[in-house]
Amino acid sequence: MKKMRKKEILAMLLAGGQGSRLGALTKTIAKPAVSFGGKYRIIDFSLSNCANSHIDTVGVLTQYRPYLLNSYIGTGSAWGLDARDGGVSILPPYATESGGQWYAGTADAIYQNLNYIDLYDPKYVLILSGDHLYRMNYQEMLRCHKENNADLTISVMKVPMEEASRFGIMTADETGRIVKFAEKPKQPESDLASMGIYIFNKDVLEKALIEDSEDASSDHDFGKNIIPKLLGEGKRLFCYEFSGFWMDVGTISSFHETSMSLLEENPVFDLYDYDFPIFSNENLSSPEYIGPEANVSGSIVGNGSQIFGDVIHSVISVDSYVGRGARVKDSVLLPGATVEDGATVNRAILGEYSVIRAGAVFGSEDPQADIAVIGDDCIVEKGGES
Amino acid sequence: MERVIGIISANYETDDLGCLTQERTIASLPFGGRYRLIDFPLSNMVNSGISTVGLITPYKYRSVIDHVGAGKEWSLDRKHGGLFILPGSLFGVTSSEARFMLRDLKHNLVYLKRSIADYVVLTASDVVYNMDYRVLVDQHVRSGADITMLYHEAVEDAPHDLGLELDGDKVTSFIHGVKKGENIFRNCFVISRALLMNIISWYSAEDFLDIFEAIEPDLGKMDIRAYRFGGYIRTIDDIRDYYLHSMDLLQDEVRRELFSHTNPIKTKVQDSVPTKYLEGCSVKNSLIPAGCFIKGTVENSILFRDVTVGEGAVVRGSIVMQHCTIEPGACVENAILDRNNVIKAGTVIKGSPDHVFVMDKKTR
Numbered sequence: 082m083k084k085m086r087k088k089e090i091l092a093m094l095l096a097g098g099q100g101s102r103l104g105a106l107t108k109t110i111a112k113p114a115v116s117f118g119g120k121y122r123i124i125d126f127s128l129s130n131c132a133n134s135h136i137d138t139v140g141v142l143t144q145y146r147p148y149l150l151n152s153y154i155g156t157g158s159a160w161g162l163d164a165r166d167g168g169v170s171i172l173p174p175y176a177t178e179s180g181g182q183w184y185a186g187t188a189d190a191i192y193q194n195l196n197y198i199d200l201y202d203p204k205y206v207l208i209l210s211g212d213h214l215y216r217m218n219y220q221e222m223l224r225c226h227k228e229n230n231a232d233l234t235i236s237v238m239k240v241p242m243e244e245a246s247r248f249g250i251m252t253a254d255e256t257g258r259i260v261k262f263a264e265k266p267k268q269p270e271s272d273l274a275s276m277g278i279y280i281f282n283k284d285v286l287e288k289a290l291i292e293d294s295e296d297a298s299s300d301h302d303f304g305k306n307i308i309p310k311l312l313g314e315g316k317r318l319f320c321y322e323f324s325g326f327w328m329d330v331g332t333i334s335s336f337h338e339t340s341m342s343l344l345e346e347n348p349v350f351d352l353y354d355y356d357f358p359i360f361s362n363e364n365l366s367s368p369e370y371i372g373p374e375a376n377v378s379g380s381i382v383g384n385g386s387q388i389f390g391d392v393i394h395s396v397i398s399v400d401s402y403v404g405r406g407a408r409v410k411d412s413v414l415l416p417g418a419t420v421e422d423g424a425t426v427n428r429a430i431l432g433e434y435s436v437i438r439a440g441a442v443f444g445s446e447d448p449q450a451d452i453a454v455i456g457d458d459c460i461v462e463k464g465g466e467s
Numbered sequence: 468m469e470r471v472i473g474i475i476s477a478n479y480e481t482d483d484l485g486c487l488t489q490e491r492t493i494a495s496l497p498f499g500g501r502y503r504l505i506d507f508p509l510s511n512m513v514n515s516g517i518s519t520v521g522l523i524t525p526y527k528y529r530s531v532i533d534h535v536g537a538g539k540e541w542s543l544d545r546k547h548g549g550l551f552i553l554p555g556s557l558f559g560v561t562s563s564e565a566r567f568m569l570r571d572l573k574h575n576l577v578y579l580k581r582s583i584a585d586y587v588v589l590t591a592s593d594v595v596y597n598m599d600y601r602v603l604v605d606q607h608v609r610s611g612a613d614i615t616m617l618y619h620e621a622v623e624d625a626p627h628d629l630g631l632e633l634d635g636d637k638v639t640s641f642i643h644g645v646k647k648g649e650n651i652f653r654n655c656f657v658i659s660r661a662l663l664m665n666i667i668s669w670y671s672a673e674d675f676l677d678i679f680e681a682i683e684p685d686l687g688k689m690d691i692r693a694y695r696f697g698g699y700i701r702t703i704d705d706i707r708d709y710y711l712h713s714m715d716l717l718q719d720e721v722r723r724e725l726f727s728h729t730n731p732i733k734t735k736v737q738d739s740v741p742t743k744y745l746e747g748c749s750v751k752n753s754l755i756p757a758g759c760f761i762k763g764t765v766e767n768s769i770l771f772r773d774v775t776v777g778e779g780a781v782v783r784g785s786i787v788m789q790h791c792t793i794e795p796g797a798c799v800e801n802a803i804l805d806r807n808n809v810i811k812a813g814t815v816i817k818g819s820p821d822h823v824f825v826m827d828k829k830t831r
Contacts, residue, residue: 119741120757158539159736344743352740353760363736365540367726368500368756368770370717379746384501384757385726392744399741 086166088201090223090280092136093191094127096211097144097184102332105432105456106415111143113211114150115336116415116433118343118352119383119398121361122153123330124211125160128169129359132160134219136207138167140197142190144174144183159362172197186301192290198283206286208279208303214339214350215276215327216357222321223280229257232285232316235308236278238323248274249304251320259318264304273320276327279303285316326350337430337452340396340413344379364399364416374405383416390420404439412444415457424463432457439463470584471604472548472660473512473520476567477505477531477592478555483627483705486827487805494592495530496703497788497806499716499725500756500769503534504703506734507597508590508655513541514730515600517588519548521578523555523571540733551578558675563627564643565677566591566654573667573674579660587663591654595712596700597725597732600657603694607657610636612692614662617655619700621645627704628652629679631693638691641683650693652679653700699724710803710823713769713786716754739772747778763793777812784820790831807831 100112107115113124124141131139139162143150150171157169172194174183184190191198191208198206205226207219217236226234237251245266251273252261261270289307293299299306312318326349330336342348352359366385371377376391383399390407397403401414404422412426417434420426424437429444435455437443441463444453455461477494487496494505505522512520520543524531537543538550553575558568567589572579579587586607588600607615616638618631629652630642645651658666667674670681682689699721701712715721726732739758744750749764758772763780770776771788777795786803793799794812801818805828810816818824 346745353743358738359740360738363738365731365733365736367722367732368754369742370719370722371750371753371755371765373752375751377744377750378748380744381741382744382755383741394746 084199085201088138088167088203090136090205090207090219091138091140091167091198091201091203092131092207092209092219093194093198094124094131094139094141094209094211095187095190096124096141096150097147097190098210098212099145100212100331103330103336104333105454105459106333106336106430107146108456109146110149110457111145111147114153116398117214117330117336117340119381119396120363120416121352121359123214124150124154125359125361126214126216127209127211128154128157128160128162129357130215130217130219131209132162132360133357134217136219137162137164138201138203139169140172140194141169141211142172142184142194144190147171147173153362155362160360167201170197186299186306187303188290188293188299188307189301191286192294192301195287195290198287203283206281206283208281210277210329213277213327213329215323216325216354216359217278217323217327218357219278219280222278225321226280226319229319230317231280231319232282233308233311234280234319234321235259236276236323237273237320238276238327239272240274242269242272245269245272245274249277249308250274253320257320257322259312259320262308262312262318264309273322275304275308276323277303277329280321285311333430333452333454337413337428340430341394341411343381343396344394366400372405375403390422407437410446427453429453429455431455432459434458436460471515471517471586471588471600471657472582472584473517473600474523474553474572474578474587474589475505475508475512475520475592476523476555476571476589477528478523478525478558478568478571479561479566479591480525481563481627481704484703484709485706485825487706487709487803487825490527490828491530492525492527492592493703494525495534496709497771498595498703498709498713500754500771501737502732502734504595505531505534505592506732507595508592509535509538509541509543510730510732511590511596511598511600512588513543513733515588515598515604517600518543518545519551519582519584521551521553521575523553523575525555526557528555534735536735540735553578561675562677562680564629565680566593567678568674569667569670569676569678569681570674572663572678573671576664576667579664579667582660584660586657587660588657589655593703594653594655594700595703595725596653596696596698597727597730598696598698598700599730600655603655603696604657606694607692610692611690613690614656614658615692615694617653617696618650618693619653619696621647621649621651622701623647625651625702625704628702633693636692636694638686638693640686641679650695651702653696653702706803706823706825710786714767714784716769717752717767722754737772748776763795771806780810788828802826805829 096113369386372389379394385400418431421439427444543550630645742759802824807829
């Protein structure tokens with residue numbers, strides 16, 4: 082096989098998950114393709130991290146409803162990742178002479194694409210999840226990996242003890258070497274949670290994946306299978322402790338809460354950082370227009386939107402419309418959403434190109450009520466959801 | 468559609484835009500919050516199915532080239548065709564109407580020679596409109612004219628523009644200086660490639676002239692016709708035009724037509740963050756692009772990217788370009804602030820709608 086120019090490190094980005102807990106938002110698209118922050122899609126964050134970390138070769142593993150993701154990523158040029166020598170490759174499941182199969186787990190997905198990794202013969206492989214929100218310079222993690230002479234480095238962050246049982250929890254010695262790993266433990270021993278970001282030495286990864294593929298009892302999952310296996314073999318596993326913002330927006334309420342947190346004047350997760358920009362495959366809409374009677378406050382409004390009514394403490398994504406006399410509060414309008422004249426929207430998430438008809442009321446002001454959600458392209462008529 | 472290539476001429480200057488074009492060309496004049504004037508003809512070309520476009524660059528071409536790059540945003544980074552940079556010549560004094568200088572065409576004759584297109588659409592880069600040139604080309608082909616010129620009625624006096632005297636759709640003579648209501652040439656025409664190359668060669672000795680200046684004495688010998696564009700179309704000749712036609716964008720129907728979703732005006736993407744409207748801000752009747760941070764009042768205004776309006780600051784009836792900061796309590800009324808200006812806290816800057824205050828570009 083003719084090889085490409087050798088890379089020091091390449092990234093494999095897992096983007097095949099459905100994110101079923103996001104309900105209506107992921108009915109037609111994969112979670113990494115869900116819109117966030119007015120103009121981004123969730124995958125923009127990990128792709129931008131790669132670009133800002135000078136990692137120019139990225140394999141994106143897709144499986145669940147990939148069409149929007151595929152067309153959105155395109156050649157990767159929006160993230161400056163359209164290099165001739167590397168770039169973004171979309172890696173869906175494929176057929177071989179012995180048939181074909183879906184990706185059975187995170188480890189299996191990478192296993193099935195070992196040939197792709199071989200093409201670039203990297204020394205290190207960075208494994209990422211495409212559905213997390215964070216800014217990270219992976220080069221610093223790589224430096225840490227090299228300094229520790231590690232076989233595998235896992236990015237971790239401190240979480241509140243009471244939440245630790247939701248994560249893969251590491252116990253590390255004073256040098257940062259992992260001595261114990263427990264996937265979603267009932268009685269967590271530590272508060273260091275795995276962020277699902279791994280740097281492997283390529284040969285260690287390859288060997289572990291091949292052995293794992295032959296183990297019929299395995300779930301082919303990095304957290305459940307690969308990490309415990311390497312730990313058992315006495316390999317050098319280290320923590321890389323990350324202290325910035327990191328979020329896996331797994332549920333409707335965490336999606337809503339994280340969106341609302343962007344509205345603070347100086348949010349913890351600040352999208353305004355010109356030294357570490359988040360790139361996106363931006364739409365080419367005109368600037369937004371705020372009408373003569375509009376009232377916009379404590380909000381983010383994206384390009385191409387037309388606002389004629391009241392927008393209070395909300396995220397209005399690109400190409401949205403809020404009509405005259407309409408009122409939107411504590412809500413997230415995803416791209417192209419329309420709130421017609423006189424309609425009211427409270428504590429809600431409106432899917433892409435959804436419509437709230439004139440005079441309709443959607444969502445409740447009651448802070449105890451669940452966040453109201455309407456899926457992409459759906460319509461809410463006056464007097465109830467259709 | 469017939470095989471058509473495009474030429475956009477950006478090689479002309481004016482003093483009437485004052486400091487706005489001191490360091491940049493008319494083509495790269497920022498317009499409408501996130502665009503530059505060249506975006507309109509360039510996007511029109513591409514939206515009309517013209518995928519080979521030559522750009523005659525002005526002498527001060529840095530800002531234009533910085534903006535268009537390899538033409539990627541307009542899908543003009545093609546293997547076949549795409550964007551061609553055609554270096555413009557230096558001229559001395561030229562007439563105020565001159566947009567299509569023969570020498571610029573002559574020096575880039577190879578662009579025309581190598582093409583196999585039947586027709587060439589030529590446009591200037593000082594006109595704001597969203598048009599499908601196919602209708603212009605269609606009429607040109609059907610009528611069998613030598614040249615078809617785009618026109619519209621002037622919305623006000625335009626003493627520096629070329630007007631057309633018409634008999635039906637036939638151009639009988641040129642008028643120099645146009646009065647309100649008269650037919651004003653909107654700096655766009657279509658011609659066969661063969662005839663264009665002939666004209667360049669016939670008038671070779673007068674290559675310091677604009678093509679229409681050159682052919683004016685011979686107007687009777689040619690079949691020159693006009694096509695009336697029915698949509699919104701404005702030429703930006705001076706600061707007053709710039710201010711008025713920028714403010715036109717606050718009208719719903721103008722925006723709807725110019726920023727059509729089916730024929731979008733494309734521009735260089737800058738990856739700005741969506742604009743943040745903080746609690747207590749008041750924004751009315753304004754066009755706001757991404758990257759702004761607004762705590763104060765913005766009314767009847769057009770902001771560009773990365774503008775900060777501090778608490779208690781007021782921006783009214785103004786155009787504020789990229790990277791400007793209006794500090795808390797400052798007030799800007801009826802003004803054009805070019806890039807990178809910082810209006811210090813408490814400062815008041817006031818023009819009037821008839822005499823807009825213009826502040827030149829600063830270096831960051």
